[in-house]
Amino acid sequence: MREEHIAIMIVDDNITNLKICKSVLGGKYDVFTAPSAQKMFELLEYNRPSLILLDINMPEMNGYEAIKLLKKAPSFQNIPVIFLTGNSDSASELEGFNLGAVDYITKPFSPALLHKRVEVHLLMEVQKKKLEIQNETLEAQQGELRNFNDNLKQMVAEKSQAVLELQNAILKTVADLVECRDDITGGHIERTQRILGILLEELTKMDFYREQMEAWDMDLLLQSSQLHDVGKIVISDRILLKPGSLDVEEFNEMKKHTTFGVMVIEKIEASAAACDFLAYAKIFAGTHHEKWDGSGYPQGLAGEAIPLQGRIMAIADVYDALTSARPYKRAFSHTQAMEIILSGKGTHFDPLLIEVFEKIAGRFTLPPARCPA
Numbered sequence: 001m002r003e004e005h006i007a008i009m010i011v012d013d014n015i016t017n018l019k020i021c022k023s024v025l026g027g028k029y030d031v032f033t034a035p036s037a038q039k040m041f042e043l044l045e046y047n048r049p050s051l052i053l054l055d056i057n058m059p060e061m062n063g064y065e066a067i068k069l070l071k072k073a074p075s076f077q078n079i080p081v082i083f084l085t086g087n088s089d090s091a092s093e094l095e096g097f098n099l100g101a102v103d104y105i106t107k108p109f110s111p112a113l114l115h116k117r118v119e120v121h122l123l124m125e126v127q128k129k130k131l132e133i134q135n136e137t138l139e140a141q142q143g144e145l146r147n148f149n150d151n152l153k154q155m156v157a158e159k160s161q162a163v164l165e166l167q168n169a170i171l172k173t174v175a176d177l178v179e180c181r182d183d184i185t186g187g188h189i190e191r192t193q194r195i196l197g198i199l200l201e202e203l204t205k206m207d208f209y210r211e212q213m214e215a216w217d218m219d220l221l222l223q224s225s226q227l228h229d230v231g232k233i234v235i236s237d238r239i240l241l242k243p244g245s246l247d248v249e250e251f252n253e254m255k256k257h258t259t260f261g262v263m264v265i266e267k268i269e270a271s272a273a274a275c276d277f278l279a280y281a282k283i284f285a286g287t288h289h290e291k292w293d294g295s296g297y298p299q300g301l302a303g304e305a306i307p308l309q310g311r312i313m314a315i316a317d318v319y320d321a322l323t324s325a326r327p328y329k330r331a332f333s334h335t336q337a338m339e340i341i342l343s344g345k346g347t348h349f350d351p352l353l354i355e356v357f358e359k360i361a362g363r364f365t366l367p368p369a370r371c372p373a
Ligand SMILES: [Fe+2]
Pocket: 228, 229, 257, 288, 289
């Protein structure tokens, strides 16, 4: 059956050979003939064959020189070339393959075999093109998939950011509500968060707690620190707003804001998925009044049994309490607060953390806390 749209170019300086080849292949393919390599290049400007049958021994430009030029030209380099030649020695054949020919047929040839080999190479070419199209399609699909994934990541990142902002806004509101009840400590939450941030920043440069801190999400940690006194929400106004020192019974009641805080956060955890944010918040609420020597509350934990977050928060919390005015005490100066905190090294506070505190406490000097009229 005739292959209407498959063109084959035969290049040979021997006109008889050209005629024989054309008669063998012309019944099935569109055959173009060129009596020289130069003529072949002229014809290639207008006809792009699916296959070239190329003689080697030709005057002016031989087949080897011609294939070299073909393989250099981007427009022609993919046209398969079969050498059709009288050179039957293996060195010539090897040279032909080395220069990029797909086959090497020696003259005289069997018409049936020539036909078959041309057919095989054209079929391989068709398969190769199909494969290239499949690869291009696959690459295009992969590109689309990558774009889809990128868009999805972007959407997830935006949603996550929105959730984070909402979480922070709700949290800030809860923290403000607690602080509103306990107005005498106005600004305490914001200031302790800031002091905590300075301590954490410095601590990340140190070696001693690096391993533990590397696992922390610092943004979440700082946000969650705002809930450290959330348990005060269940402390009665009589105690919370008492304009003077608390007696033993009242102080014991006040101490419960730590365990209440943990309970409040556990209640949130029960109706939401557990997350680092709530885990951090629970640690802050439950351990910021523990002391290094075990004399703190609510559990009386000592040393490294107190979570590191709680040990850091203890310093920020006490520094702010000391430098803030309360109805029952004046605000201590930065220097006085420093002296008191340094004297608690190894008793109230983690000694390693106090070394860091001492080094950077100058950065804590914040505006004095407001005191209600
Ligand atoms: Fe507290």
